Amino acid sequence: MRDRSRGVVRPFSLRNARGSAAAAAIGIGAALLATPATAQDASEDEEVELDTLRIEDRTADVNPNAEPGAPYKARTSGDVRITRPIAEMPNTMQVLTESYIEDSGYTDLRPLLDAQPGITVGTGENGNQFGDRYIIRGQEARSDVFVDGLRDPGMTTRETFAVDQVEISKGPNSTFAGRGTAGGAVNLITKQATTDYDFVRADIGLGTDRYVRGTVDANFVLGEDLAVRANVLYGYTEVPDRGPADRERKGAALSATWSPGDAFDITLDYYGLRAHDKPDIGDYLSGDGSTGNRLPVETPPYAQDQDFMRSHVDVFTGRVNWALSDNVKLTNRTRYGMSDNGYVVTAAAGNTTSATGPGGAYPTITFSTHQKFQKVDYFATQTNLLISSDMMGGKNDLIIGAEYTDHSVKNGNWLNTNTGAFNCRTGTAAGSALNNYCGIGADGRPVSNLNSLLGRSIVRGAVNQDYHVETLSAYVMDTLDITDALTVFGGVRFDTYDYSLGVTGGNPPAVTQYEYSDSFWNGHLGVTYELGELGMIYASVATAADINGGESDVGTNAGYGGLLLVDGELPDAIPERSMLYELGTKLNLFDNRFLLTASVFQIDKDDVFEAAGSGYTPTGTGNTGANRTRGFELGLAGNITPIWSFQGGLTVMDAEITKSAANPLRVGKTLSNFADFQASLLTRIQPTDAFALGFAVKHKSKRYAGQPDTAPAFTTRPDGTFFYNQPVPAYTVGDAFVEYRFNENIEFRLNANNLTDEKYYLAAYQSGRFLYKGDARQVVGTLTLRY
Template sequence: MQKTSLAMGLSTAMLLPLAAVAQTANTDKTVDMREVLVLGKRLDPNPNAEAGTPYKAKTSADSRHTRPLAETPQTISVVTKAAIDDSGLTDLKQILAAQPGITLGTGENGNAFGDRYIIRGQEARSDVFVDGLRDPGMSTRESFAVEQIEISKGPNSSFAGRGTAGGAVNAITKQATLDHDFTRFSAGVGSDSQRRITSDVNRGYGENFAVRANILWGEEDVPGRAPSSRSRSGLALSGLWEATDNFSLTTDYYGLRTKDHMPDLGGYLVGTVPNRVPANNVPVYAQTSDFLQSDVDTLTARINWKIAPQLKLTSLTRYGKSSNAYVTTGANAGTRYNGSTSVPFTAAALDGGHTGWQEVDYFAHQSNLRWDKELAGLKHEFIFGAEYTDHKVLSGTYQITNTGAYNCRTASNGAAPVGPLNAYCLSDAYGQNYASLNTLAGRSATRLGWNQDWHVKTVALTAMDTVDLTDKLSAFGGIRADYFDLNLVRRNNTTGVITGDYAYNDTLVNGHFGLSYKVAKDAIIYASVASAQDINGGEADSGTSSGYGGAVLYDGKIAGAKPETSINYELGTKWDLFDHKLLATAALFQTTKKDVMEGANYDTVGTFNTGKNRVRGLEVGLAGNFTERLSGQIGGSIMQSEVLGSATATNIGKPLSNFAKKSFSAQLKFQQTDALSYGAVARHESDRCGGQPDTAAGYTNGVCAQPVPAFTVYDVFAAYRFSRRFDLRLNVLNVGNKDYYTAVYRSGAFLYKGDARAVRLTVNYEL
């Protein structure tokens, strides 16, 4: 429907009651005209939303999913914009951490670029997509321009290409629309000096053009951890040209600037097994020169062309650049000595720091042709796709210089200690913290030249089909072939001497197949199998650290290793209840990963194709409206992992590292009146054990050596709508001020701390 027709229809509907009042006024001279307060709801510009259900999406924004989510034989969790807004969370990392089956990781291997996700026990830091195209810049990601977030669980290479062993994250961005105009502003203030302003403006020009702009500015201290702070600013511009009913072109620009000043690496573990626990009352020890920042700029063009009634082309082209950089400081506890005695004491000391920078340059094009065709009496929904990507990542490090005076030693020289102090302790022998911890080391950093040039080109072809075999039985299948060409150059970034030049190419072939059976009008049971593969050296941030996704070398060359291969079996059911207002899902799954690349103590020569692991689990979910007034999203997963093969025999039988067996989340909202609503969020994660990714968790004598304790955190929120244009929302995050931790480094040297209690008050106004 065109915007003009829609406006005329709405105008007519609104004028009819006025006409009736006017007619009454002609017969009755006295009319009592009372003030009427209209408390309407905002129209949702998201074309994938389920009408009237703020927490439920109807369809995927990925055009390759031809059926509604309730009919798709795969676990796909969707976090809608309404759910994001109500939660009060803004960074993508925070939003995903609240979803079942997803945990967070630390900056393993000294890498602290952006966010690190682990889906169903498998690394997914490079498996983040924006509108269906891989986002190779490992940046800090924000939600201000996001319409919905889709989380596909299980191996997904036939859709996403290399990687995606545990799943993939697809952020769907806000696009210009001709459906209606709107202007929305939000301003928030809160504890920890929090301030945040966003705007979302959409304007149509005539019948064919529309422009949409989203703007963000925000800053805050890290709750409970000042002077560590975060700042975010962004701009997303989208333009739509609808040439005809059958052809449209959308172009957009996305820019984001994020900076964490004095980023906080949290705490550390103390004690020995079996009494290994997080240290209490760890001060903020980040140095004033520490930072973590990301700058992102992308340009994207989209074509939607209905060539014929049964033939539609969707095409996306993107060029992007991002720069990421960090200088961070960790700390760890141990035995220390002061300058005049050999009497030992236990204290934490600053480490030497972690640094890195990246310059990312990428181009991607993807075209998908949908062809609805009846063959042999069966209705087919074919998808034929082609994709080309060119990803370049140049990276290096910083030189750290310390000018502060050392205040303790890490070793004793006997009864009469001699020798200089050599460490920066946070506290003295009496447990008292030193003053001015943030300037203790007098630390500064100078950027060095590049030490790694990573470059991957990929050409991919896909073919998929969804077909109704009977009125109840449907089949879904697809295959994808990826030809890639990888080049990796390493050099000494102080001398400029090339230390390694590696290259190889290969072809990955992956597929999936599913059957779904309608057991009722709006209910299916399904079974599916899917594969995923990853390449040797596929993680741009890991260089030749083979245990972290870096290249495995052998005899000075890149190893002729097989790709890591994951196979997933899933049996599930989906029920679209209450006239499509509530979606209930449940799935049993098993993912087996073989030919895993295992690291060899950070050596450049690693152990390849020696690892194998398995994850089994059950995941359930509810999303939508439970009653006319109660809506929400509830999910939970119970999983078990096991290392089935390893070059280290003692690893076999142990669980995977950074793996939470149980996770649960619930976000419920109750509409008390047309004006007042309130709700709560609960999230629980069982304990887990740190270690090197893709290998066994670190155990000593059967007890976890690097534990992350279980936690349960509660948030509450309430909103009041004063008019159709104006509403107010209050969020209290971590209402119980729970001390909890989200991830641990493999050595226990730093332990990421969750945010303390935070209060946020947001005003929303629509012109």
């Protein structure tokens, strides 16, 4: 099973085989015409090369980490610090390949991740409202998204038009990622220019709900040493069945690579995204909170004309790879990024008009406003020295690395004035004057001007939170083959940081400044034992640490990861600590084209920061909480036959609060936004070279809304039993697609997502005030042109 061809300093280059598009075409033809006998006579390197060229016949923009012959299976990680194939690593890593992303029909990162077992999504009120927010194995991960191994700190909308693959590491991961990562991390591997060959690919999509999407991916070799690549995006759609709520995307990713030889290359790239949405907050929970009988209430599409959510992202990255010798390689990734995320959105809730008002009393919905803006500036640089050698008779991959990050965030509020005329009266006070905005009229129908009812006037306000974290890190990682079958993986990391938060409040406004410094160690240790050619078994332990005030979007809202104070003062707190224990197996089947994984795990999180009251208050009890997650995870990715591909898995998990000084009644309760059972599967069948079809299904069990790292809101009955107040119903949703390839240059794919038009919900706010809806059925056709 072990892939001896994967080395930390071996350059990936096909220049000698294909220096141009013509050479690529010759190589593809040779691969298609090769007989089994000629393939058997060829060398090992030639066999790998021919397999790779066959995959290029389907997609011009080859992902260098892909497994030849298995479009849903990644062979290697895009992180240079992971020096062995994914099938040999002692941890759970789920990879979503470009082919999987295309076939799924999802283009934003949030619906892609929500479909994966072990991951749920969360909501926010006036913090991270619609920026991507993920929860992995029950632990908050909204700040644990990385791009090519560097943290991406902006609370933004994330797109996939410039992504080769999405790598989801599950379990504490601070040796690789630094602070946070209590439940895991998400790493996006981006498309880069290559000097190997030219290609141009264009995708044009049209669909229901006014869907239109166009992308271009073009790579041009300007000489033996220089290449440029451009990815361009425009997309628009109304939110299915919720118009006028809509989503618009404009993006560009530009990359230039200079590679004067196999030993050295420099890449400079730019990524820009403009995501302009009119968001839909969705429905809400209603019912008898004293019995727990709360159910979703469906609402008409009520997004206001002035509502918006904007994510503007600009990122510049430089990359250097330098093979100092056959066994030593130096890499550096340096990035400067900016993002501006802002929104003003509307939420609906049930209400009843006043019996004393015009028309008498009738049930209706009224509205609330939620808003925030966030400006992020960050700098990061990461250097790795990779040394490959033979030690104790086996291969040894040693990594010595250092990282510096400077992360600055300014948060503020929008000033909103509703200028529309009141159209109803609510409340119990006597009188007939109108005093509110009602979305449902006395006839039980939406009012005629529902989407312009509030008539908002919006002005950007002043910054009221100034967040800054500067971090310096150093780490050592080693992978050592003790015997042909036994391999040990280990690493340690030291992080030291300076934290500051300035909060503006009061009348007249005054700034309160909080500052502190701290440091922590983390590590991981894993052992794998190879079971012949079939696969391996492994055991691993790993740690993670997070800091007081680690979330940049919430200031001193301690219940949501903001800075926690005790008696109004900054406490002498220690970092939160997470420990992973995992046993598992990985079986590389069907000529290494299908990976079956299984693991059992436990995550213990201690020294958890607890807020004393609601999530809005900075007051807390310090490092007084603890929780535990246990579970089983099964994963599968790849081909069981040349024509049948799979990607999917399931998780069965149990979460429990094990300690709480803030509220001892929380002990024994589950974690907020946590699904006990999740499963998903996407499968593709290609009976002929021209035709393919597939379907997908995803299921999530019931979840309960609440604050991160603690129990959902609950009520204790007189007999001592309890119920959770804010349930999010379980759901099962199915998708389907068909694809037809007319020739090597033209193909067409039809996706039908949410095929049966199920009504389902992704997440709820802790009070049930809003309930994010999953998208209704949408049908999209995409024409792909290749040159």
